[in-house]
Amino acid sequence: MKHVVTVASRELQGLFVSPVAYGVLSLFAVLAGFFFILGVAWFSDVVVRAQQFQAFDVLADLNLNDRLIGEFYGSMSVVLLFLIPGITMGLFAAEKVQGTHELLLTSPLTIWDIVLGKFLAGALFVLLLVAVVGFYPGLLFFYGDPELGKTLSGLLGLLLVGWIYVAIGAFASSLTRSQVLAFLISFVLLLCLLLLPAISELGVAGGGASVGAILSYLSTNTHFEELVRGLVTTSDLVYFAVMIGTFLVLTKTAVETARWR
Amino acid sequence: MLRRGSRVIEARGISKRYGDLVAVADVSFKIGKGEIVGFLGPNGAGKTTTMRILTGFMPPTDGTAIIAGHDIFSEPLAARRCVGYLPEQLPLYLEMTVTAYLTYVAKIKDVARRARAPAVDRALERCGLTEVRSRVIGNLSRGFRQRVGLAQAIVHDPPVLVLDEPTLGLDPLQVRDIRQLIADLTSPQDGNQRTVILSTHILPEVEAICQRVILINEGRKTVDAPLEELTRDGRSLEELFARETTHDVAEEVES
Numbered sequence: 001m002k003h004v005v006t007v008a009s010r011e012l013q014g015l016f017v018s019p020v021a022y023g024v025l026s027l028f029a030v031l032a033g034f035f036f037i038l039g040v041a042w043f044s045d046v047v048v049r050a051q052q053f054q055a056f057d058v059l060a061d062l063n064l065n066d067r068l069i070g071e072f073y074g075s076m077s078v079v080l081l082f083l084i085p086g087i088t089m090g091l092f093a094a095e096k097v098q099g100t101h102e103l104l105l106t107s108p109l110t111i112w113d114i115v116l117g118k119f120l121a122g123a124l125f126v127l128l129l130v131a132v133v134g135f136y137p138g139l140l141f142f143y144g145d146p147e148l149g150k151t152l153s154g155l156l157g158l159l160l161v162g163w164i165y166v167a168i169g170a171f172a173s174s175l176t177r178s179q180v181l182a183f184l185i186s187f188v189l190l191l192c193l194l195l196l197p198a199i200s201e202l203g204v205a206g207g208g209a210s211v212g213a214i215l216s217y218l219s220t221n222t223h224f225e226e227l228v229r230g231l232v233t234t235s236d237l238v239y240f241a242v243m244i245g246t247f248l249v250l251t252k253t254a255v256e257t258a259r260w261r
Numbered sequence: 262m263l264r265r266g267s268r269v270i271e272a273r274g275i276s277k278r279y280g281d282l283v284a285v286a287d288v289s290f291k292i293g294k295g296e297i298v299g300f301l302g303p304n305g306a307g308k309t310t311t312m313r314i315l316t317g318f319m320p321p322t323d324g325t326a327i328i329a330g331h332d333i334f335s336e337p338l339a340a341r342r343c344v345g346y347l348p349e350q351l352p353l354y355l356e357m358t359v360t361a362y363l364t365y366v367a368k369i370k371d372v373a374r375r376a377r378a379p380a381v382d383r384a385l386e387r388c389g390l391t392e393v394r395s396r397v398i399g400n401l402s403r404g405f406r407q408r409v410g411l412a413q414a415i416v417h418d419p420p421v422l423v424l425d426e427p428t429l430g431l432d433p434l435q436v437r438d439i440r441q442l443i444a445d446l447t448s449p450q451d452g453n454q455r456t457v458i459l460s461t462h463i464l465p466e467v468e469a470i471c472q473r474v475i476l477i478n479e480g481r482k483t484v485d486a487p488l489e490e491l492t493r494d495g496r497s498l499e500e501l502f503a504r505e506t507t508h509d510v511a512e513e514v515e516s
Contacts, residue, residue: 006368010354017356099350103413106316106346107369108338259319 003109007117012124015087021125024083029132035075036136043068064146065154069137070228073154076133077224080126080162081194085186087125088169089179091118092255096177105259115252118170119244126162130155150230157227160240161220165190167247174254193220269294269421269456270315274324277310277480284310286480287324292456292473294420297447299467299488300460301498302477303506308460309349311477312423315458316346329420342371345414349425351406352413355399359390359409362398363416370417380416388412388442404435411439415446422446422457428466436466444470464498474498478506 015021043064050058095101104114137151165186172186173179196219201212216222220243223236270292277285285307292298302308314321317333317340326333331340354362363381372380385391388408393401398409407427414422427443428436447455461467467474467488474491476484483505484491491501 003369006365010365013361014354014356098352098354099348100352100354102313102318102346102348102350103352103366104369106318106341106344107366108342108371109369110338 003113004117004120007104007109007114008120008124011091011118011121015121015125020087020090024087025128025132028079028083028129031079032076032133032136035079036072039068039072039075064140064144065150065230069140069146069151069154072136073133073158073228074225077158077161077221078194080129080158080165081190082187083129084122084126084162084165085169085172085183085190088122088166088186089173089182091122091170092173092251093177093179093182097179111252111255115170115174115248115255119166119248119251122166122170123163126166127159130159130162133158147230150228153230153232154228156232157224160227160237161224164193164220164240164243164247167244167251168193171247171251171254174251174258193218197221267294268292268327269296269329270458271327272311272315272324273326275311275314275321275326276323277307277314277319278322283480285314285321285477288477288480288482289324290475290482290485292458294456295447295454296473297443297457297459297471299471299474300458300477301462301464301467301474301484301502302460306477306506307480308477309425312346312425312458312460316344316423317341318346342417343420345417345419345422347410347414347422347424347427349429351410353398353406353409356397358395358397359385359401359412360394362409363412366413367416372417380418383418384412384416387415387445389438404431407431407435407439411442420455422455424457424459426461427459428461428463436463440466440470464502467498468492476502476505 043062046067047059047062049055050062092101095104134155137146137155140146141148168189169182169186172189173182175185176182196215199215217239223239226233226236268291270290272288272290274287274289275285276283276287288307288311300308300312310319313319314333315326315328317337320334326340328340329343331343333340354365357365360381363384364377367377367380385394388411390405390408390412393405398406401409407430411424411427414424422443424443428439431439443457443459447457459467459471471488473487474484475482484501491498
Protein backbone atom coordinates (compact mmCIF):
# COMPACT_ATOMS: atom_id res chain seq x y z
CA MET A 1 0.00 0.00 0.00
CA LYS A 2 2.79 2.43 0.80
CA HIS A 3 4.28 1.64 -2.61
CA VAL A 4 0.98 2.60 -4.26
CA VAL A 5 1.23 6.03 -2.63
CA THR A 6 4.91 6.35 -3.63
CA VAL A 7 4.17 5.54 -7.27
CA ALA A 8 1.13 7.85 -7.29
CA SER A 9 2.95 10.82 -5.77
CA ARG A 10 5.80 10.54 -8.24
CA GLU A 11 3.31 10.39 -11.08
CA LEU A 12 1.51 13.51 -9.82
CA GLN A 13 4.82 15.35 -9.37
CA GLY A 14 5.66 14.42 -12.95
CA LEU A 15 2.33 15.85 -14.13
CA PHE A 16 2.75 19.11 -12.24
CA VAL A 17 6.37 19.67 -13.16
CA SER A 18 5.50 19.53 -16.84
CA PRO A 19 3.17 22.09 -18.43
CA VAL A 20 0.66 19.35 -19.32
CA ALA A 21 -1.22 19.46 -16.02
CA TYR A 22 -1.44 23.25 -16.01
CA GLY A 23 -2.49 23.31 -19.64
CA VAL A 24 -5.22 20.76 -19.06
CA LEU A 25 -6.40 22.51 -15.88
CA SER A 26 -6.60 25.96 -17.49
CA LEU A 27 -8.26 24.66 -20.63
CA PHE A 28 -10.73 22.79 -18.47
CA ALA A 29 -11.51 25.81 -16.29
CA VAL A 30 -12.05 27.99 -19.36
CA LEU A 31 -14.33 25.43 -21.01
CA ALA A 32 -16.25 24.94 -17.77
CA GLY A 33 -16.77 28.70 -17.48
CA PHE A 34 -17.88 28.88 -21.11
CA PHE A 35 -20.45 26.10 -20.81
CA PHE A 36 -21.70 27.48 -17.52
CA ILE A 37 -22.24 31.01 -18.84
CA LEU A 38 -23.93 29.56 -21.91
CA GLY A 39 -26.20 27.54 -19.63
CA VAL A 40 -27.04 30.50 -17.40
CA ALA A 41 -27.78 32.73 -20.42
CA TRP A 42 -30.06 30.11 -21.93
CA PHE A 43 -31.83 29.49 -18.65
CA SER A 44 -32.53 33.16 -17.88
CA ASP A 45 -33.70 33.65 -21.47
CA VAL A 46 -36.22 30.81 -21.09
CA VAL A 47 -37.39 32.21 -17.75
CA VAL A 48 -37.92 35.70 -19.20
CA ARG A 49 -39.84 34.38 -22.21
CA ALA A 50 -41.98 32.09 -20.11
CA GLN A 51 -42.90 35.05 -17.92
CA GLN A 52 -43.72 37.21 -20.93
CA PHE A 53 -46.09 34.61 -22.32
CA GLN A 54 -47.47 33.78 -18.90
CA ALA A 55 -46.60 30.14 -19.55
CA PHE A 56 -46.93 29.00 -15.97
CA ASP A 57 -46.74 25.32 -16.80
CA VAL A 58 -43.30 25.91 -18.38
CA LEU A 59 -42.19 27.97 -15.41
CA ALA A 60 -43.32 25.30 -12.98
CA ASP A 61 -41.27 22.78 -14.89
CA LEU A 62 -38.12 24.90 -14.84
CA ASN A 63 -35.63 24.34 -12.09
CA LEU A 64 -31.97 25.09 -11.72
CA ASN A 65 -30.92 21.51 -11.09
CA ASP A 66 -32.48 19.82 -14.08
CA ARG A 67 -32.27 22.57 -16.65
CA LEU A 68 -28.97 24.21 -15.78
CA ILE A 69 -26.71 22.20 -13.48
CA GLY A 70 -27.61 18.83 -14.99
CA GLU A 71 -27.01 20.05 -18.54
CA PHE A 72 -23.76 21.64 -17.43
CA TYR A 73 -22.55 18.38 -15.88
CA GLY A 74 -23.47 16.59 -19.09
CA SER A 75 -21.35 18.97 -21.17
CA MET A 76 -18.43 18.64 -18.78
CA SER A 77 -18.58 14.84 -18.96
CA VAL A 78 -18.04 15.20 -22.72
CA VAL A 79 -15.12 17.58 -22.12
CA LEU A 80 -13.60 14.99 -19.76
CA LEU A 81 -13.88 12.46 -22.56
CA PHE A 82 -11.48 14.58 -24.61
CA LEU A 83 -9.11 15.64 -21.84
CA ILE A 84 -8.61 12.53 -19.74
CA PRO A 85 -6.96 10.48 -22.53
CA GLY A 86 -4.45 13.35 -22.72
CA ILE A 87 -3.58 12.92 -19.06
CA THR A 88 -3.52 9.14 -19.01
CA MET A 89 -1.74 8.52 -22.31
CA GLY A 90 1.67 8.77 -20.65
CA LEU A 91 0.95 6.66 -17.56
CA PHE A 92 2.67 3.54 -18.90
CA ALA A 93 3.77 4.55 -22.42
CA ALA A 94 6.10 7.29 -21.16
CA GLU A 95 7.82 4.92 -18.74
CA LYS A 96 8.54 2.53 -21.61
CA VAL A 97 10.05 5.28 -23.75
CA GLN A 98 12.14 6.71 -20.88
CA GLY A 99 13.35 3.24 -19.92
CA THR A 100 12.08 3.77 -16.38
CA HIS A 101 9.77 0.76 -16.65
CA GLU A 102 12.94 -1.31 -16.29
CA LEU A 103 13.48 0.38 -12.94
CA LEU A 104 9.88 -0.21 -11.85
CA LEU A 105 9.75 -3.84 -12.93
CA THR A 106 13.11 -4.73 -11.36
CA SER A 107 12.15 -3.11 -8.05
CA PRO A 108 10.41 -5.05 -5.30
CA LEU A 109 7.01 -3.73 -6.43
CA THR A 110 4.07 -5.89 -7.38
CA ILE A 111 2.30 -5.11 -10.62
CA TRP A 112 -0.73 -4.08 -8.57
CA ASP A 113 1.43 -1.50 -6.74
CA ILE A 114 2.31 0.04 -10.09
CA VAL A 115 -1.17 -0.15 -11.65
CA LEU A 116 -3.01 1.14 -8.57
CA GLY A 117 -0.41 3.87 -8.04
CA LYS A 118 -0.88 5.12 -11.58
CA PHE A 119 -4.67 4.94 -11.27
CA LEU A 120 -4.61 6.80 -7.95
CA ALA A 121 -2.58 9.62 -9.50
CA GLY A 122 -5.06 9.96 -12.37
CA ALA A 123 -8.03 9.68 -9.99
CA LEU A 124 -6.71 12.50 -7.79
CA PHE A 125 -6.15 14.70 -10.82
CA VAL A 126 -9.75 14.09 -11.91
CA LEU A 127 -10.87 14.99 -8.38
CA LEU A 128 -9.18 18.35 -8.92
CA LEU A 129 -10.98 18.79 -12.26
CA VAL A 130 -14.34 17.95 -10.68
CA ALA A 131 -13.65 20.45 -7.91
CA VAL A 132 -13.23 23.10 -10.64
CA VAL A 133 -16.62 22.06 -12.08
CA GLY A 134 -18.18 22.18 -8.60
CA PHE A 135 -17.18 25.81 -8.19
CA TYR A 136 -19.69 27.02 -10.82
CA PRO A 137 -22.91 25.49 -9.45
CA GLY A 138 -21.57 26.63 -6.06
CA LEU A 139 -22.06 30.22 -7.32
CA LEU A 140 -25.76 29.52 -7.93
CA PHE A 141 -26.32 28.99 -4.21
CA PHE A 142 -25.75 32.73 -3.74
CA TYR A 143 -28.37 33.73 -6.34
CA GLY A 144 -30.93 30.96 -6.26
CA ASP A 145 -31.80 27.85 -4.34
CA PRO A 146 -30.73 24.72 -6.16
CA GLU A 147 -31.02 21.43 -4.29
CA LEU A 148 -27.76 20.64 -2.55
CA GLY A 149 -28.25 16.87 -2.66
CA LYS A 150 -28.89 16.78 -6.39
CA THR A 151 -25.97 19.14 -7.07
CA LEU A 152 -23.60 16.93 -5.12
CA SER A 153 -24.85 13.59 -6.47
CA GLY A 154 -24.33 14.95 -9.98
CA LEU A 155 -20.77 15.92 -9.08
CA LEU A 156 -20.22 12.44 -7.67
CA GLY A 157 -21.49 11.08 -10.99
CA LEU A 158 -19.03 13.23 -12.90
CA LEU A 159 -16.20 12.07 -10.62
CA LEU A 160 -17.07 8.40 -11.10
CA VAL A 161 -17.37 8.85 -14.88
CA GLY A 162 -13.91 10.50 -14.80
CA TRP A 163 -12.50 7.58 -12.86
CA ILE A 164 -13.82 5.10 -15.41
CA TYR A 165 -12.13 7.20 -18.10
CA VAL A 166 -8.86 7.11 -16.13
CA ALA A 167 -9.05 3.32 -15.79
CA ILE A 168 -9.69 2.98 -19.53
CA GLY A 169 -6.91 5.46 -20.32
CA ALA A 170 -4.47 3.56 -18.10
CA PHE A 171 -5.38 0.35 -19.91
CA ALA A 172 -4.79 1.96 -23.32
CA SER A 173 -1.44 3.33 -22.16
CA SER A 174 -0.34 -0.09 -20.92
CA LEU A 175 -0.83 -1.56 -24.40
CA THR A 176 1.70 0.53 -26.29
CA ARG A 177 4.84 2.61 -26.01
CA SER A 178 3.43 5.37 -28.19
CA GLN A 179 1.57 8.08 -26.33
CA VAL A 180 -0.28 9.14 -29.49
CA LEU A 181 -1.53 5.59 -29.98
CA ALA A 182 -2.49 5.37 -26.30
CA PHE A 183 -4.51 8.58 -26.70
CA LEU A 184 -6.30 7.26 -29.78
CA ILE A 185 -7.07 3.86 -28.26
CA SER A 186 -8.57 5.35 -25.11
CA PHE A 187 -10.45 7.98 -27.10
CA VAL A 188 -12.03 5.34 -29.34
CA LEU A 189 -12.93 3.15 -26.35
CA LEU A 190 -14.52 6.12 -24.57
CA LEU A 191 -16.46 7.11 -27.70
CA CYS A 192 -17.82 3.57 -27.99
CA LEU A 193 -18.90 3.75 -24.36
CA LEU A 194 -20.66 7.06 -25.07
CA LEU A 195 -22.35 5.78 -28.22
CA LEU A 196 -23.63 2.52 -26.72
CA PRO A 197 -27.17 3.88 -26.10
CA ALA A 198 -27.44 4.90 -29.76
CA ILE A 199 -26.25 1.45 -30.80
CA SER A 200 -28.71 -0.13 -28.38
CA GLU A 201 -31.57 1.76 -30.03
CA LEU A 202 -30.52 0.24 -33.35
CA GLY A 203 -30.57 -3.12 -31.61
CA VAL A 204 -34.15 -2.52 -30.44
CA ALA A 205 -35.14 -1.63 -33.99
CA GLY A 206 -33.69 -4.95 -35.10
CA GLY A 207 -35.85 -6.74 -32.55
CA GLY A 208 -33.12 -7.60 -30.02
CA ALA A 209 -34.64 -5.89 -27.00
CA SER A 210 -32.51 -7.74 -24.48
CA VAL A 211 -29.30 -6.90 -26.36
CA GLY A 212 -30.40 -3.27 -26.35
CA ALA A 213 -30.99 -3.37 -22.62
CA ILE A 214 -27.56 -4.84 -22.00
CA LEU A 215 -25.84 -2.26 -24.18
CA SER A 216 -27.62 0.61 -22.52
CA TYR A 217 -26.78 -0.84 -19.11
CA LEU A 218 -23.09 -0.90 -20.11
CA SER A 219 -23.18 2.73 -21.20
CA THR A 220 -21.66 5.15 -18.72
CA ASN A 221 -24.23 7.79 -19.58
CA THR A 222 -27.22 5.74 -18.38
CA HIS A 223 -25.80 5.61 -14.87
CA PHE A 224 -24.40 9.11 -14.92
CA GLU A 225 -27.85 10.53 -15.72
CA GLU A 226 -29.37 8.71 -12.76
CA LEU A 227 -26.88 10.38 -10.45
CA VAL A 228 -27.47 13.78 -12.06
CA ARG A 229 -31.19 13.30 -11.40
CA GLY A 230 -30.29 12.82 -7.77
CA LEU A 231 -30.84 9.07 -7.64
CA VAL A 232 -27.92 7.44 -5.86
CA THR A 233 -28.63 3.72 -6.07
CA THR A 234 -26.44 0.79 -5.17
CA SER A 235 -26.84 -0.70 -8.63
CA ASP A 236 -25.37 2.42 -10.26
CA LEU A 237 -22.49 2.56 -7.79
CA VAL A 238 -21.82 -1.13 -8.41
CA TYR A 239 -21.72 -0.40 -12.14
CA PHE A 240 -18.98 2.22 -11.65
CA ALA A 241 -16.99 -0.02 -9.32
CA VAL A 242 -17.21 -2.97 -11.73
CA MET A 243 -16.17 -0.87 -14.74
CA ILE A 244 -13.17 0.62 -12.93
CA GLY A 245 -12.20 -2.76 -11.51
CA THR A 246 -12.48 -4.51 -14.87
CA PHE A 247 -10.20 -2.06 -16.63
CA LEU A 248 -7.68 -2.12 -13.80
CA VAL A 249 -7.56 -5.92 -14.02
CA LEU A 250 -7.11 -5.63 -17.79
CA THR A 251 -4.29 -3.12 -17.25
CA LYS A 252 -2.57 -5.40 -14.77
CA THR A 253 -2.89 -8.29 -17.22
CA ALA A 254 -1.47 -6.19 -20.05
CA VAL A 255 1.57 -5.15 -17.98
CA GLU A 256 2.13 -8.74 -16.90
CA THR A 257 1.75 -10.14 -20.41
CA ALA A 258 4.22 -7.62 -21.81
CA ARG A 259 6.69 -8.93 -19.25
CA TRP A 260 6.24 -12.53 -20.36
CA ARG A 261 6.60 -11.82 -24.04
CA MET B 262 25.17 -13.94 5.85
CA LEU B 263 26.92 -15.27 2.80
CA ARG B 264 30.43 -16.57 3.12
CA ARG B 265 33.11 -15.33 0.80
CA GLY B 266 33.20 -17.57 -2.24
CA SER B 267 29.67 -18.79 -1.67
CA ARG B 268 27.36 -18.57 -4.66
CA VAL B 269 25.46 -15.31 -4.98
CA ILE B 270 24.16 -15.68 -8.50
CA GLU B 271 23.21 -18.98 -10.02
CA ALA B 272 21.62 -19.35 -13.44
CA ARG B 273 20.09 -22.79 -13.93
CA GLY B 274 19.53 -23.62 -17.56
CA ILE B 275 17.80 -20.38 -18.46
CA SER B 276 16.26 -20.06 -21.92
CA LYS B 277 14.26 -17.29 -23.47
CA ARG B 278 12.26 -17.68 -26.63
CA TYR B 279 10.34 -14.96 -28.42
CA GLY B 280 8.01 -16.99 -30.60
CA ASP B 281 10.36 -18.96 -32.84
CA LEU B 282 13.37 -16.82 -32.08
CA VAL B 283 15.66 -18.25 -29.41
CA ALA B 284 17.35 -15.37 -27.60
CA VAL B 285 18.98 -17.39 -24.83
CA ALA B 286 19.41 -21.15 -24.90
CA ASP B 287 20.12 -23.18 -21.78
CA VAL B 288 22.61 -20.86 -20.10
CA SER B 289 23.93 -21.92 -16.69
CA PHE B 290 26.60 -20.36 -14.51
CA LYS B 291 27.46 -19.77 -10.87
CA ILE B 292 29.02 -16.59 -9.59
CA GLY B 293 30.55 -16.35 -6.13
CA LYS B 294 30.55 -13.48 -3.69
CA GLY B 295 32.91 -10.62 -4.56
CA GLU B 296 33.49 -11.75 -8.14
CA ILE B 297 33.46 -9.26 -10.99
CA VAL B 298 32.38 -11.05 -14.12
CA GLY B 299 32.72 -9.60 -17.60
CA PHE B 300 29.78 -10.52 -19.76
CA LEU B 301 30.84 -10.51 -23.40
CA GLY B 302 29.28 -11.27 -26.72
CA PRO B 303 28.36 -9.61 -30.01
CA ASN B 304 25.28 -7.42 -30.25
CA GLY B 305 22.12 -9.52 -30.20
CA ALA B 306 23.88 -12.46 -28.55
CA GLY B 307 21.48 -12.50 -25.61
CA LYS B 308 23.49 -10.57 -23.01
CA THR B 309 20.82 -8.02 -22.23
CA THR B 310 18.12 -10.70 -22.19
CA THR B 311 20.13 -12.76 -19.69
CA MET B 312 20.64 -9.69 -17.50
CA ARG B 313 16.96 -8.83 -17.68
CA ILE B 314 16.11 -12.33 -16.50
CA LEU B 315 18.55 -12.15 -13.58
CA THR B 316 17.16 -8.78 -12.49
CA GLY B 317 13.57 -9.99 -12.63
CA PHE B 318 12.54 -7.70 -15.47
CA MET B 319 11.27 -10.69 -17.45
CA PRO B 320 10.90 -14.35 -16.56
CA PRO B 321 12.80 -17.00 -18.53
CA THR B 322 10.86 -19.40 -20.74
CA ASP B 323 12.75 -22.29 -19.15
CA GLY B 324 15.05 -22.67 -16.20
CA THR B 325 15.41 -20.39 -13.22
CA ALA B 326 17.93 -18.25 -11.37
CA ILE B 327 18.82 -17.92 -7.70
CA ILE B 328 19.90 -14.47 -6.50
CA ALA B 329 21.46 -14.33 -3.02
CA GLY B 330 19.51 -17.44 -2.07
CA HIS B 331 16.17 -16.29 -3.50
CA ASP B 332 14.58 -18.01 -6.46
CA ILE B 333 13.34 -15.47 -9.04
CA PHE B 334 10.06 -17.40 -9.42
CA SER B 335 9.17 -18.35 -5.84
CA GLU B 336 10.53 -15.22 -4.13
CA PRO B 337 10.59 -12.56 -6.84
CA LEU B 338 10.42 -9.55 -4.53
CA ALA B 339 13.18 -10.77 -2.23
CA ALA B 340 15.36 -11.57 -5.25
CA ARG B 341 14.80 -8.12 -6.76
CA ARG B 342 15.58 -6.42 -3.45
CA CYS B 343 19.11 -7.95 -3.65
CA VAL B 344 19.89 -6.59 -7.12
CA GLY B 345 21.04 -3.20 -8.29
CA TYR B 346 20.51 -2.86 -12.03
CA LEU B 347 21.85 -0.31 -14.46
CA PRO B 348 20.04 -0.97 -17.75
CA GLU B 349 21.56 0.02 -21.07
CA GLN B 350 18.98 2.79 -21.42
CA LEU B 351 19.33 4.87 -18.25
CA PRO B 352 16.05 4.67 -16.28
CA LEU B 353 15.91 8.36 -15.37
CA TYR B 354 13.00 10.73 -14.81
CA LEU B 355 14.48 13.78 -16.48
CA GLU B 356 12.16 16.24 -14.74
CA MET B 357 13.26 15.23 -11.22
CA THR B 358 16.22 16.52 -9.24
CA VAL B 359 19.01 14.06 -8.49
CA THR B 360 18.15 13.86 -4.79
CA ALA B 361 14.40 13.53 -5.38
CA TYR B 362 15.02 10.77 -7.91
CA LEU B 363 17.35 8.78 -5.65
CA THR B 364 14.95 9.18 -2.72
CA TYR B 365 12.16 7.81 -4.90
CA VAL B 366 14.31 4.85 -5.94
CA ALA B 367 15.22 4.20 -2.28
CA LYS B 368 11.50 4.14 -1.43
CA ILE B 369 10.52 1.64 -4.11
CA LYS B 370 13.57 -0.49 -3.25
CA ASP B 371 12.22 -0.83 0.32
CA VAL B 372 14.94 1.17 2.09
CA ALA B 373 13.49 1.85 5.58
CA ARG B 374 12.31 5.41 6.16
CA ARG B 375 15.03 6.33 8.64
CA ALA B 376 17.83 4.81 6.56
CA ARG B 377 16.71 6.60 3.39
CA ALA B 378 18.43 9.98 3.70
CA PRO B 379 21.80 8.46 4.72
CA ALA B 380 21.51 5.91 1.89
CA VAL B 381 20.90 8.68 -0.65
CA ASP B 382 23.80 10.73 0.74
CA ARG B 383 26.13 7.75 0.54
CA ALA B 384 25.14 6.99 -3.07
CA LEU B 385 25.59 10.67 -4.02
CA GLU B 386 29.01 10.76 -2.44
CA ARG B 387 30.23 7.48 -3.91
CA CYS B 388 29.19 8.49 -7.41
CA GLY B 389 30.58 12.01 -7.12
CA LEU B 390 27.19 13.66 -7.41
CA THR B 391 27.15 15.72 -4.24
CA GLU B 392 27.64 19.05 -5.98
CA VAL B 393 24.84 18.42 -8.52
CA ARG B 394 22.41 16.89 -6.01
CA SER B 395 19.76 19.58 -6.38
CA ARG B 396 20.03 19.94 -10.16
CA VAL B 397 17.35 18.62 -12.49
CA ILE B 398 18.53 15.41 -14.17
CA GLY B 399 17.47 16.62 -17.63
CA ASN B 400 19.99 19.46 -17.38
CA LEU B 401 22.94 17.20 -16.55
CA SER B 402 25.63 16.09 -18.98
CA ARG B 403 25.86 12.53 -20.27
CA GLY B 404 28.64 11.71 -17.80
CA PHE B 405 26.65 12.88 -14.79
CA ARG B 406 23.53 11.08 -15.98
CA GLN B 407 25.53 7.87 -16.18
CA ARG B 408 26.62 8.44 -12.59
CA VAL B 409 23.02 9.02 -11.52
CA GLY B 410 22.21 5.71 -13.21
CA LEU B 411 24.93 4.01 -11.20
CA ALA B 412 23.78 5.76 -8.00
CA GLN B 413 20.24 4.41 -8.41
CA ALA B 414 21.71 0.90 -8.76
CA ILE B 415 23.59 1.12 -5.45
CA VAL B 416 21.29 3.30 -3.34
CA HIS B 417 19.74 0.31 -1.54
CA ASP B 418 23.18 -1.25 -0.99
CA PRO B 419 22.46 -4.50 -2.86
CA PRO B 420 24.78 -7.51 -2.72
CA VAL B 421 24.48 -7.97 -6.50
CA LEU B 422 25.10 -5.38 -9.21
CA VAL B 423 24.10 -5.95 -12.82
CA LEU B 424 25.56 -3.30 -15.09
CA ASP B 425 24.67 -3.21 -18.78
CA GLU B 426 27.32 -1.20 -20.63
CA PRO B 427 28.00 1.25 -17.80
CA THR B 428 30.59 3.24 -19.74
CA LEU B 429 28.67 3.62 -22.99
CA GLY B 430 29.08 7.07 -24.51
CA LEU B 431 31.49 8.45 -21.94
CA ASP B 432 34.76 10.24 -22.57
CA PRO B 433 38.02 8.50 -21.56
CA LEU B 434 38.31 10.32 -18.23
CA GLN B 435 34.74 9.53 -17.29
CA VAL B 436 35.31 5.92 -18.28
CA ARG B 437 38.28 5.82 -15.92
CA ASP B 438 36.21 7.29 -13.07
CA ILE B 439 33.37 4.82 -13.53
CA ARG B 440 35.79 1.89 -13.66
CA GLN B 441 37.44 3.09 -10.47
CA LEU B 442 34.02 3.37 -8.87
CA ILE B 443 33.10 -0.19 -9.86
CA ALA B 444 36.40 -1.45 -8.51
CA ASP B 445 35.77 0.43 -5.22
CA LEU B 446 32.29 -1.00 -4.89
CA THR B 447 33.61 -4.53 -4.96
CA SER B 448 36.81 -4.15 -2.95
CA PRO B 449 37.04 -6.41 0.12
CA GLN B 450 37.59 -3.29 2.26
CA ASP B 451 34.06 -2.23 1.41
CA GLY B 452 31.69 -3.27 4.20
CA ASN B 453 29.26 -5.02 1.91
CA GLN B 454 31.35 -6.72 -0.73
CA ARG B 455 29.37 -6.85 -3.93
CA THR B 456 29.16 -9.25 -6.80
CA VAL B 457 29.12 -7.62 -10.21
CA ILE B 458 28.03 -8.72 -13.66
CA LEU B 459 29.27 -6.23 -16.20
CA SER B 460 28.38 -6.32 -19.86
CA THR B 461 30.56 -4.36 -22.22
CA HIS B 462 32.08 -4.23 -25.68
CA ILE B 463 35.26 -2.60 -24.43
CA LEU B 464 37.65 -5.49 -23.96
CA PRO B 465 40.38 -3.52 -22.16
CA GLU B 466 37.71 -2.65 -19.61
CA VAL B 467 37.21 -6.34 -18.91
CA GLU B 468 40.96 -6.83 -18.63
CA ALA B 469 41.17 -3.91 -16.23
CA ILE B 470 38.51 -4.86 -13.72
CA CYS B 471 37.10 -8.34 -14.23
CA GLN B 472 38.37 -11.59 -12.78
CA ARG B 473 36.29 -13.84 -14.93
CA VAL B 474 34.77 -13.81 -18.41
CA ILE B 475 31.53 -15.32 -19.62
CA LEU B 476 31.07 -15.13 -23.38
CA ILE B 477 27.69 -15.58 -24.96
CA ASN B 478 27.19 -16.11 -28.65
CA GLU B 479 23.85 -16.70 -30.36
CA GLY B 480 22.20 -17.27 -26.99
CA ARG B 481 24.64 -19.96 -25.85
CA LYS B 482 27.43 -19.75 -23.31
CA THR B 483 30.64 -20.53 -25.20
CA VAL B 484 33.34 -19.42 -22.76
CA ASP B 485 33.35 -19.32 -18.97
CA ALA B 486 36.82 -19.02 -17.49
CA PRO B 487 39.01 -16.89 -15.22
CA LEU B 488 40.55 -13.95 -17.05
CA GLU B 489 44.13 -15.01 -16.26
CA GLU B 490 43.54 -18.38 -17.90
CA LEU B 491 42.23 -16.73 -21.06
CA THR B 492 45.06 -14.22 -21.33
CA ARG B 493 47.88 -16.64 -20.47
CA ASP B 494 50.76 -16.83 -22.97
CA GLY B 495 50.14 -13.24 -24.02
CA ARG B 496 46.90 -14.00 -25.81
CA SER B 497 44.43 -11.17 -25.97
CA LEU B 498 40.73 -11.15 -25.30
CA GLU B 499 40.23 -9.70 -28.74
CA GLU B 500 41.57 -12.85 -30.41
CA LEU B 501 39.33 -14.95 -28.19
CA PHE B 502 36.34 -12.81 -29.01
CA ALA B 503 37.07 -13.04 -32.74
CA ARG B 504 37.62 -16.80 -32.62
CA GLU B 505 34.48 -17.51 -30.60
CA THR B 506 32.11 -15.30 -32.51
CA THR B 507 33.12 -15.03 -36.16
CA HIS B 508 33.24 -18.65 -37.32
CA ASP B 509 29.46 -18.71 -37.14
CA VAL B 510 29.29 -15.72 -39.42
CA ALA B 511 31.60 -17.49 -41.89
CA GLU B 512 29.29 -20.50 -41.86
CA GLU B 513 26.30 -18.28 -42.50
CA VAL B 514 28.03 -16.72 -45.47
CA GLU B 515 28.81 -20.14 -46.94
CA SER B 516 25.23 -21.34 -46.63
